[in-house]
Amino acid sequence: MGKKRKYNRDSKVKSKPSKRTAMDAFSNVLARLGAGTPNLLEGTDYPITRLTQNFQLMNSLYRSHWIVRKVIDCIPEDMCKNWFTIKSQLKPEALKRLDTLQRTARVQRDILEGLKWGRLYGGAGAVIIIDGHEDILDQKLDYDMIMPGCFKGMIVTDRWCGLTPGDEIIEDLGDPDFGLPEYYYWSTETGDNVRVHHSRVLRFIGRELPNWEKYAEQQWGASEVEVIFDELKKRDNTSWNIAQLVFLANLRVLKMADLGELLAIGDEEAKKDLYNTIQAQNWLMSNMGMYILNEKDGFETHQYSFSGLNDIYESFMLDVAGAAEIPVTRLFGRSPAGFNSTGESDMKNYYDLIEQKQESQLRPVLDKLVPIMFMSEFGAIPDDLDYEFNSVGSPSENELADIVEKKTNAIINVHNEGLTSQKTSLLELREMSKSTGMFTNITDEDIENADDDTDPTGDMPIENNLLGYNQTEDYINDEI
Incomplete structure (x- = not known):
């Protein structure tokens, strides 16, 4: 008699679950509804266009299209409008000297320009100019080497016109710019190609991108134009179609007796005379003119109805404003729509967005720049150096x-x-x-x-x- 095998709960062979692809989307083949069915919705696709790389299109749109210009300019101008306030324990005389330095070096103007070009081209930069550092731009900026009065401002350039990231990446985990290019190649107006350390460069980008797309854009972002481009085309085509319909506002109809017989005869000379007569009368027609008709002829006018077109047009305007993250009242200069609407809630949400962008985009720039200005003006950086952005919105008289x-x-x-x-x-x-x-x-x-x-x-x-x-x-x- 053979030995009986003993089995317990733990000795059972555990089967591995098979891997299967989940197919849990809705589908109704007979009705041609849902995933994988032949219908118009399933024919939709979203290919990668990388429109940001078409810098000539960016230039053309910014120069000729007023909506694109406002989309690019509005948010940076509101971000820099009321600027910031130093919160350190400084005397008013020191603050006045710092304000004077900012004005003479055109700091606010240059940062505003960098923000605009970053939004238009997806990337821009500003090289910090320090007198006496012309030969050491490829070295890390050392505060101890900043002499009094040597800060001379910035030179702003965009990604296509003079500032190219290098291949080396910042590997220091403690560096705020970790993962970004360590060096940039700056093409000056004299034709020189200068290697500049990242500590001397202020970065401005457009929309953030995932890593793979960021690599495709050479560590820059996406242009704001790329985000709104499809919505902009819809709005522009709708506007042009409405403009063309204006020419059809009054349709004039001429009814002529025996017109069919005249055309059927095939007499080219008679057809030519008819055409010339109608054309001459059309040229001479005015509010004070006459129209000569035969006894059995008739002349009518029909009014074209434009009802509903304005609602469609405004819907496309809302889409553009939503893609641009700017309220319609700010982007298009329209009054608030709706009963008892004041637009305050829209502007409050917009100001919240501006404050968020100030923290995420403008503060890293100022964190690098403000200490340099202090070293140049005073020779030291206060231990309690801090600043805060002033309120974006203007308070009412009561406030x-x-x-x-x-x-x-x-x-x-x-x-x-x-x-x-x-x-x-x-x-x-x-x-x-x-x-x-x-x-x-x-x-x-x-x-x-x-x-x-x-x-x-x-x-x-x-x-x-x-x-x-x-x-x-x-x-x-x-x-x-």
């Missing part, structure tokens, strides 16, 4: 009054507690005039004559203590 009241009361309360002097309070009030328009008549003489007794920080002369340090050597020798 502005509340803001002024709260800020003024705060300044007065701090002064009454003995924490600030009268001079400091006047400086704060005049600084507030930049954002509120109030207290603009406080003069330098008023500030100079104000009491300056209360000063817990122990002021040094302004020229040596603009950054708030107790000694000049403190911010020169401290590690930054």
Whole structure:
């Protein structure tokens, strides 16, 4: 008798589940509905066009098409409109010097230009110009090598006209630009091809792309035109068709007796005379003219109906605005539609979008640029250096009054507690005039004559203590 095999729960052979492709889409073959059936919807396809690479089309549309220009310009202009405010503990004199540096170096203008070209071409850049660094552009920017007054602004160029990413990729995980090109090749106006380290380049891109598509665009993004192009074609064709229909607003119909017999005879001379007569009468027709008819002839006019066309046209306008992420009221200059509609909710959503783009696109640029401006102007970077973007929307008069009241009361309360002097309070009030328009008549003489007794920080002369340090050597020798 053979041995009996013992089986238990664990000794059973476990079968592996077979791999199968899931086919769980809806389909009705008899009705020709759903996936894989021969119908018009299933004939739809979305091929990759990579329209961004057609830079000549981008140039043509930006120069000649007003909607494309507004799509490219609106968001960058709103992002830079109210700029930003330094939040460090700096004296008003230091802030004024920094504002002067920004104006003379055209910082706001150049960043706005970079944002526009990044949206139009999918990518653009600005090379930071520092006097004395002409021969070391391929080296990493060292703050200690930035001498006073050597920041000279930026030179903006787009991806097609002078700035090409190199093949080397940043591998330092601690670098904010990790995964991006380490070097760029900058074609100057003199024809030189200069290698520039990424720490000296400000990047501006359009729409973000997945990795494979980003590689296809040489680490740049997609143009905004590519996103709206299909919707733009629908809107433009609809507009042109409506314009052509205007010529059919009044249809004139001439009924002629025996016209069929005349054409059937085949007498070419009679046909020519008929044509010339009708053409001459058509040329001479006016509001004050006459039309000569035979006894059995008739003349009628028919009005063409345009009802419904405006709704169709506005639907395409909404599609363009949605693709561009800009409200219709801002993009097309239209008044808000709907009963009791003010457009405030649309603009609030739009301002939220602007604030999000400021954080994701503009802040990385300023994080690289602002410390350079501080080193050039003051020779040091404050430990508490920070900034915030000013509100995009303009407050109403009531909101502005509340803001002024709260800020003024705060300044007065701090002064009454003995924490600030009268001079400091006047400086704060005049600084507030930049954002509120109030207290603009406080003069330098008023500030100079104000009491300056209360000063817990122990002021040094302004020229040596603009950054708030107790000694000049403190911010020169401290590690930054």
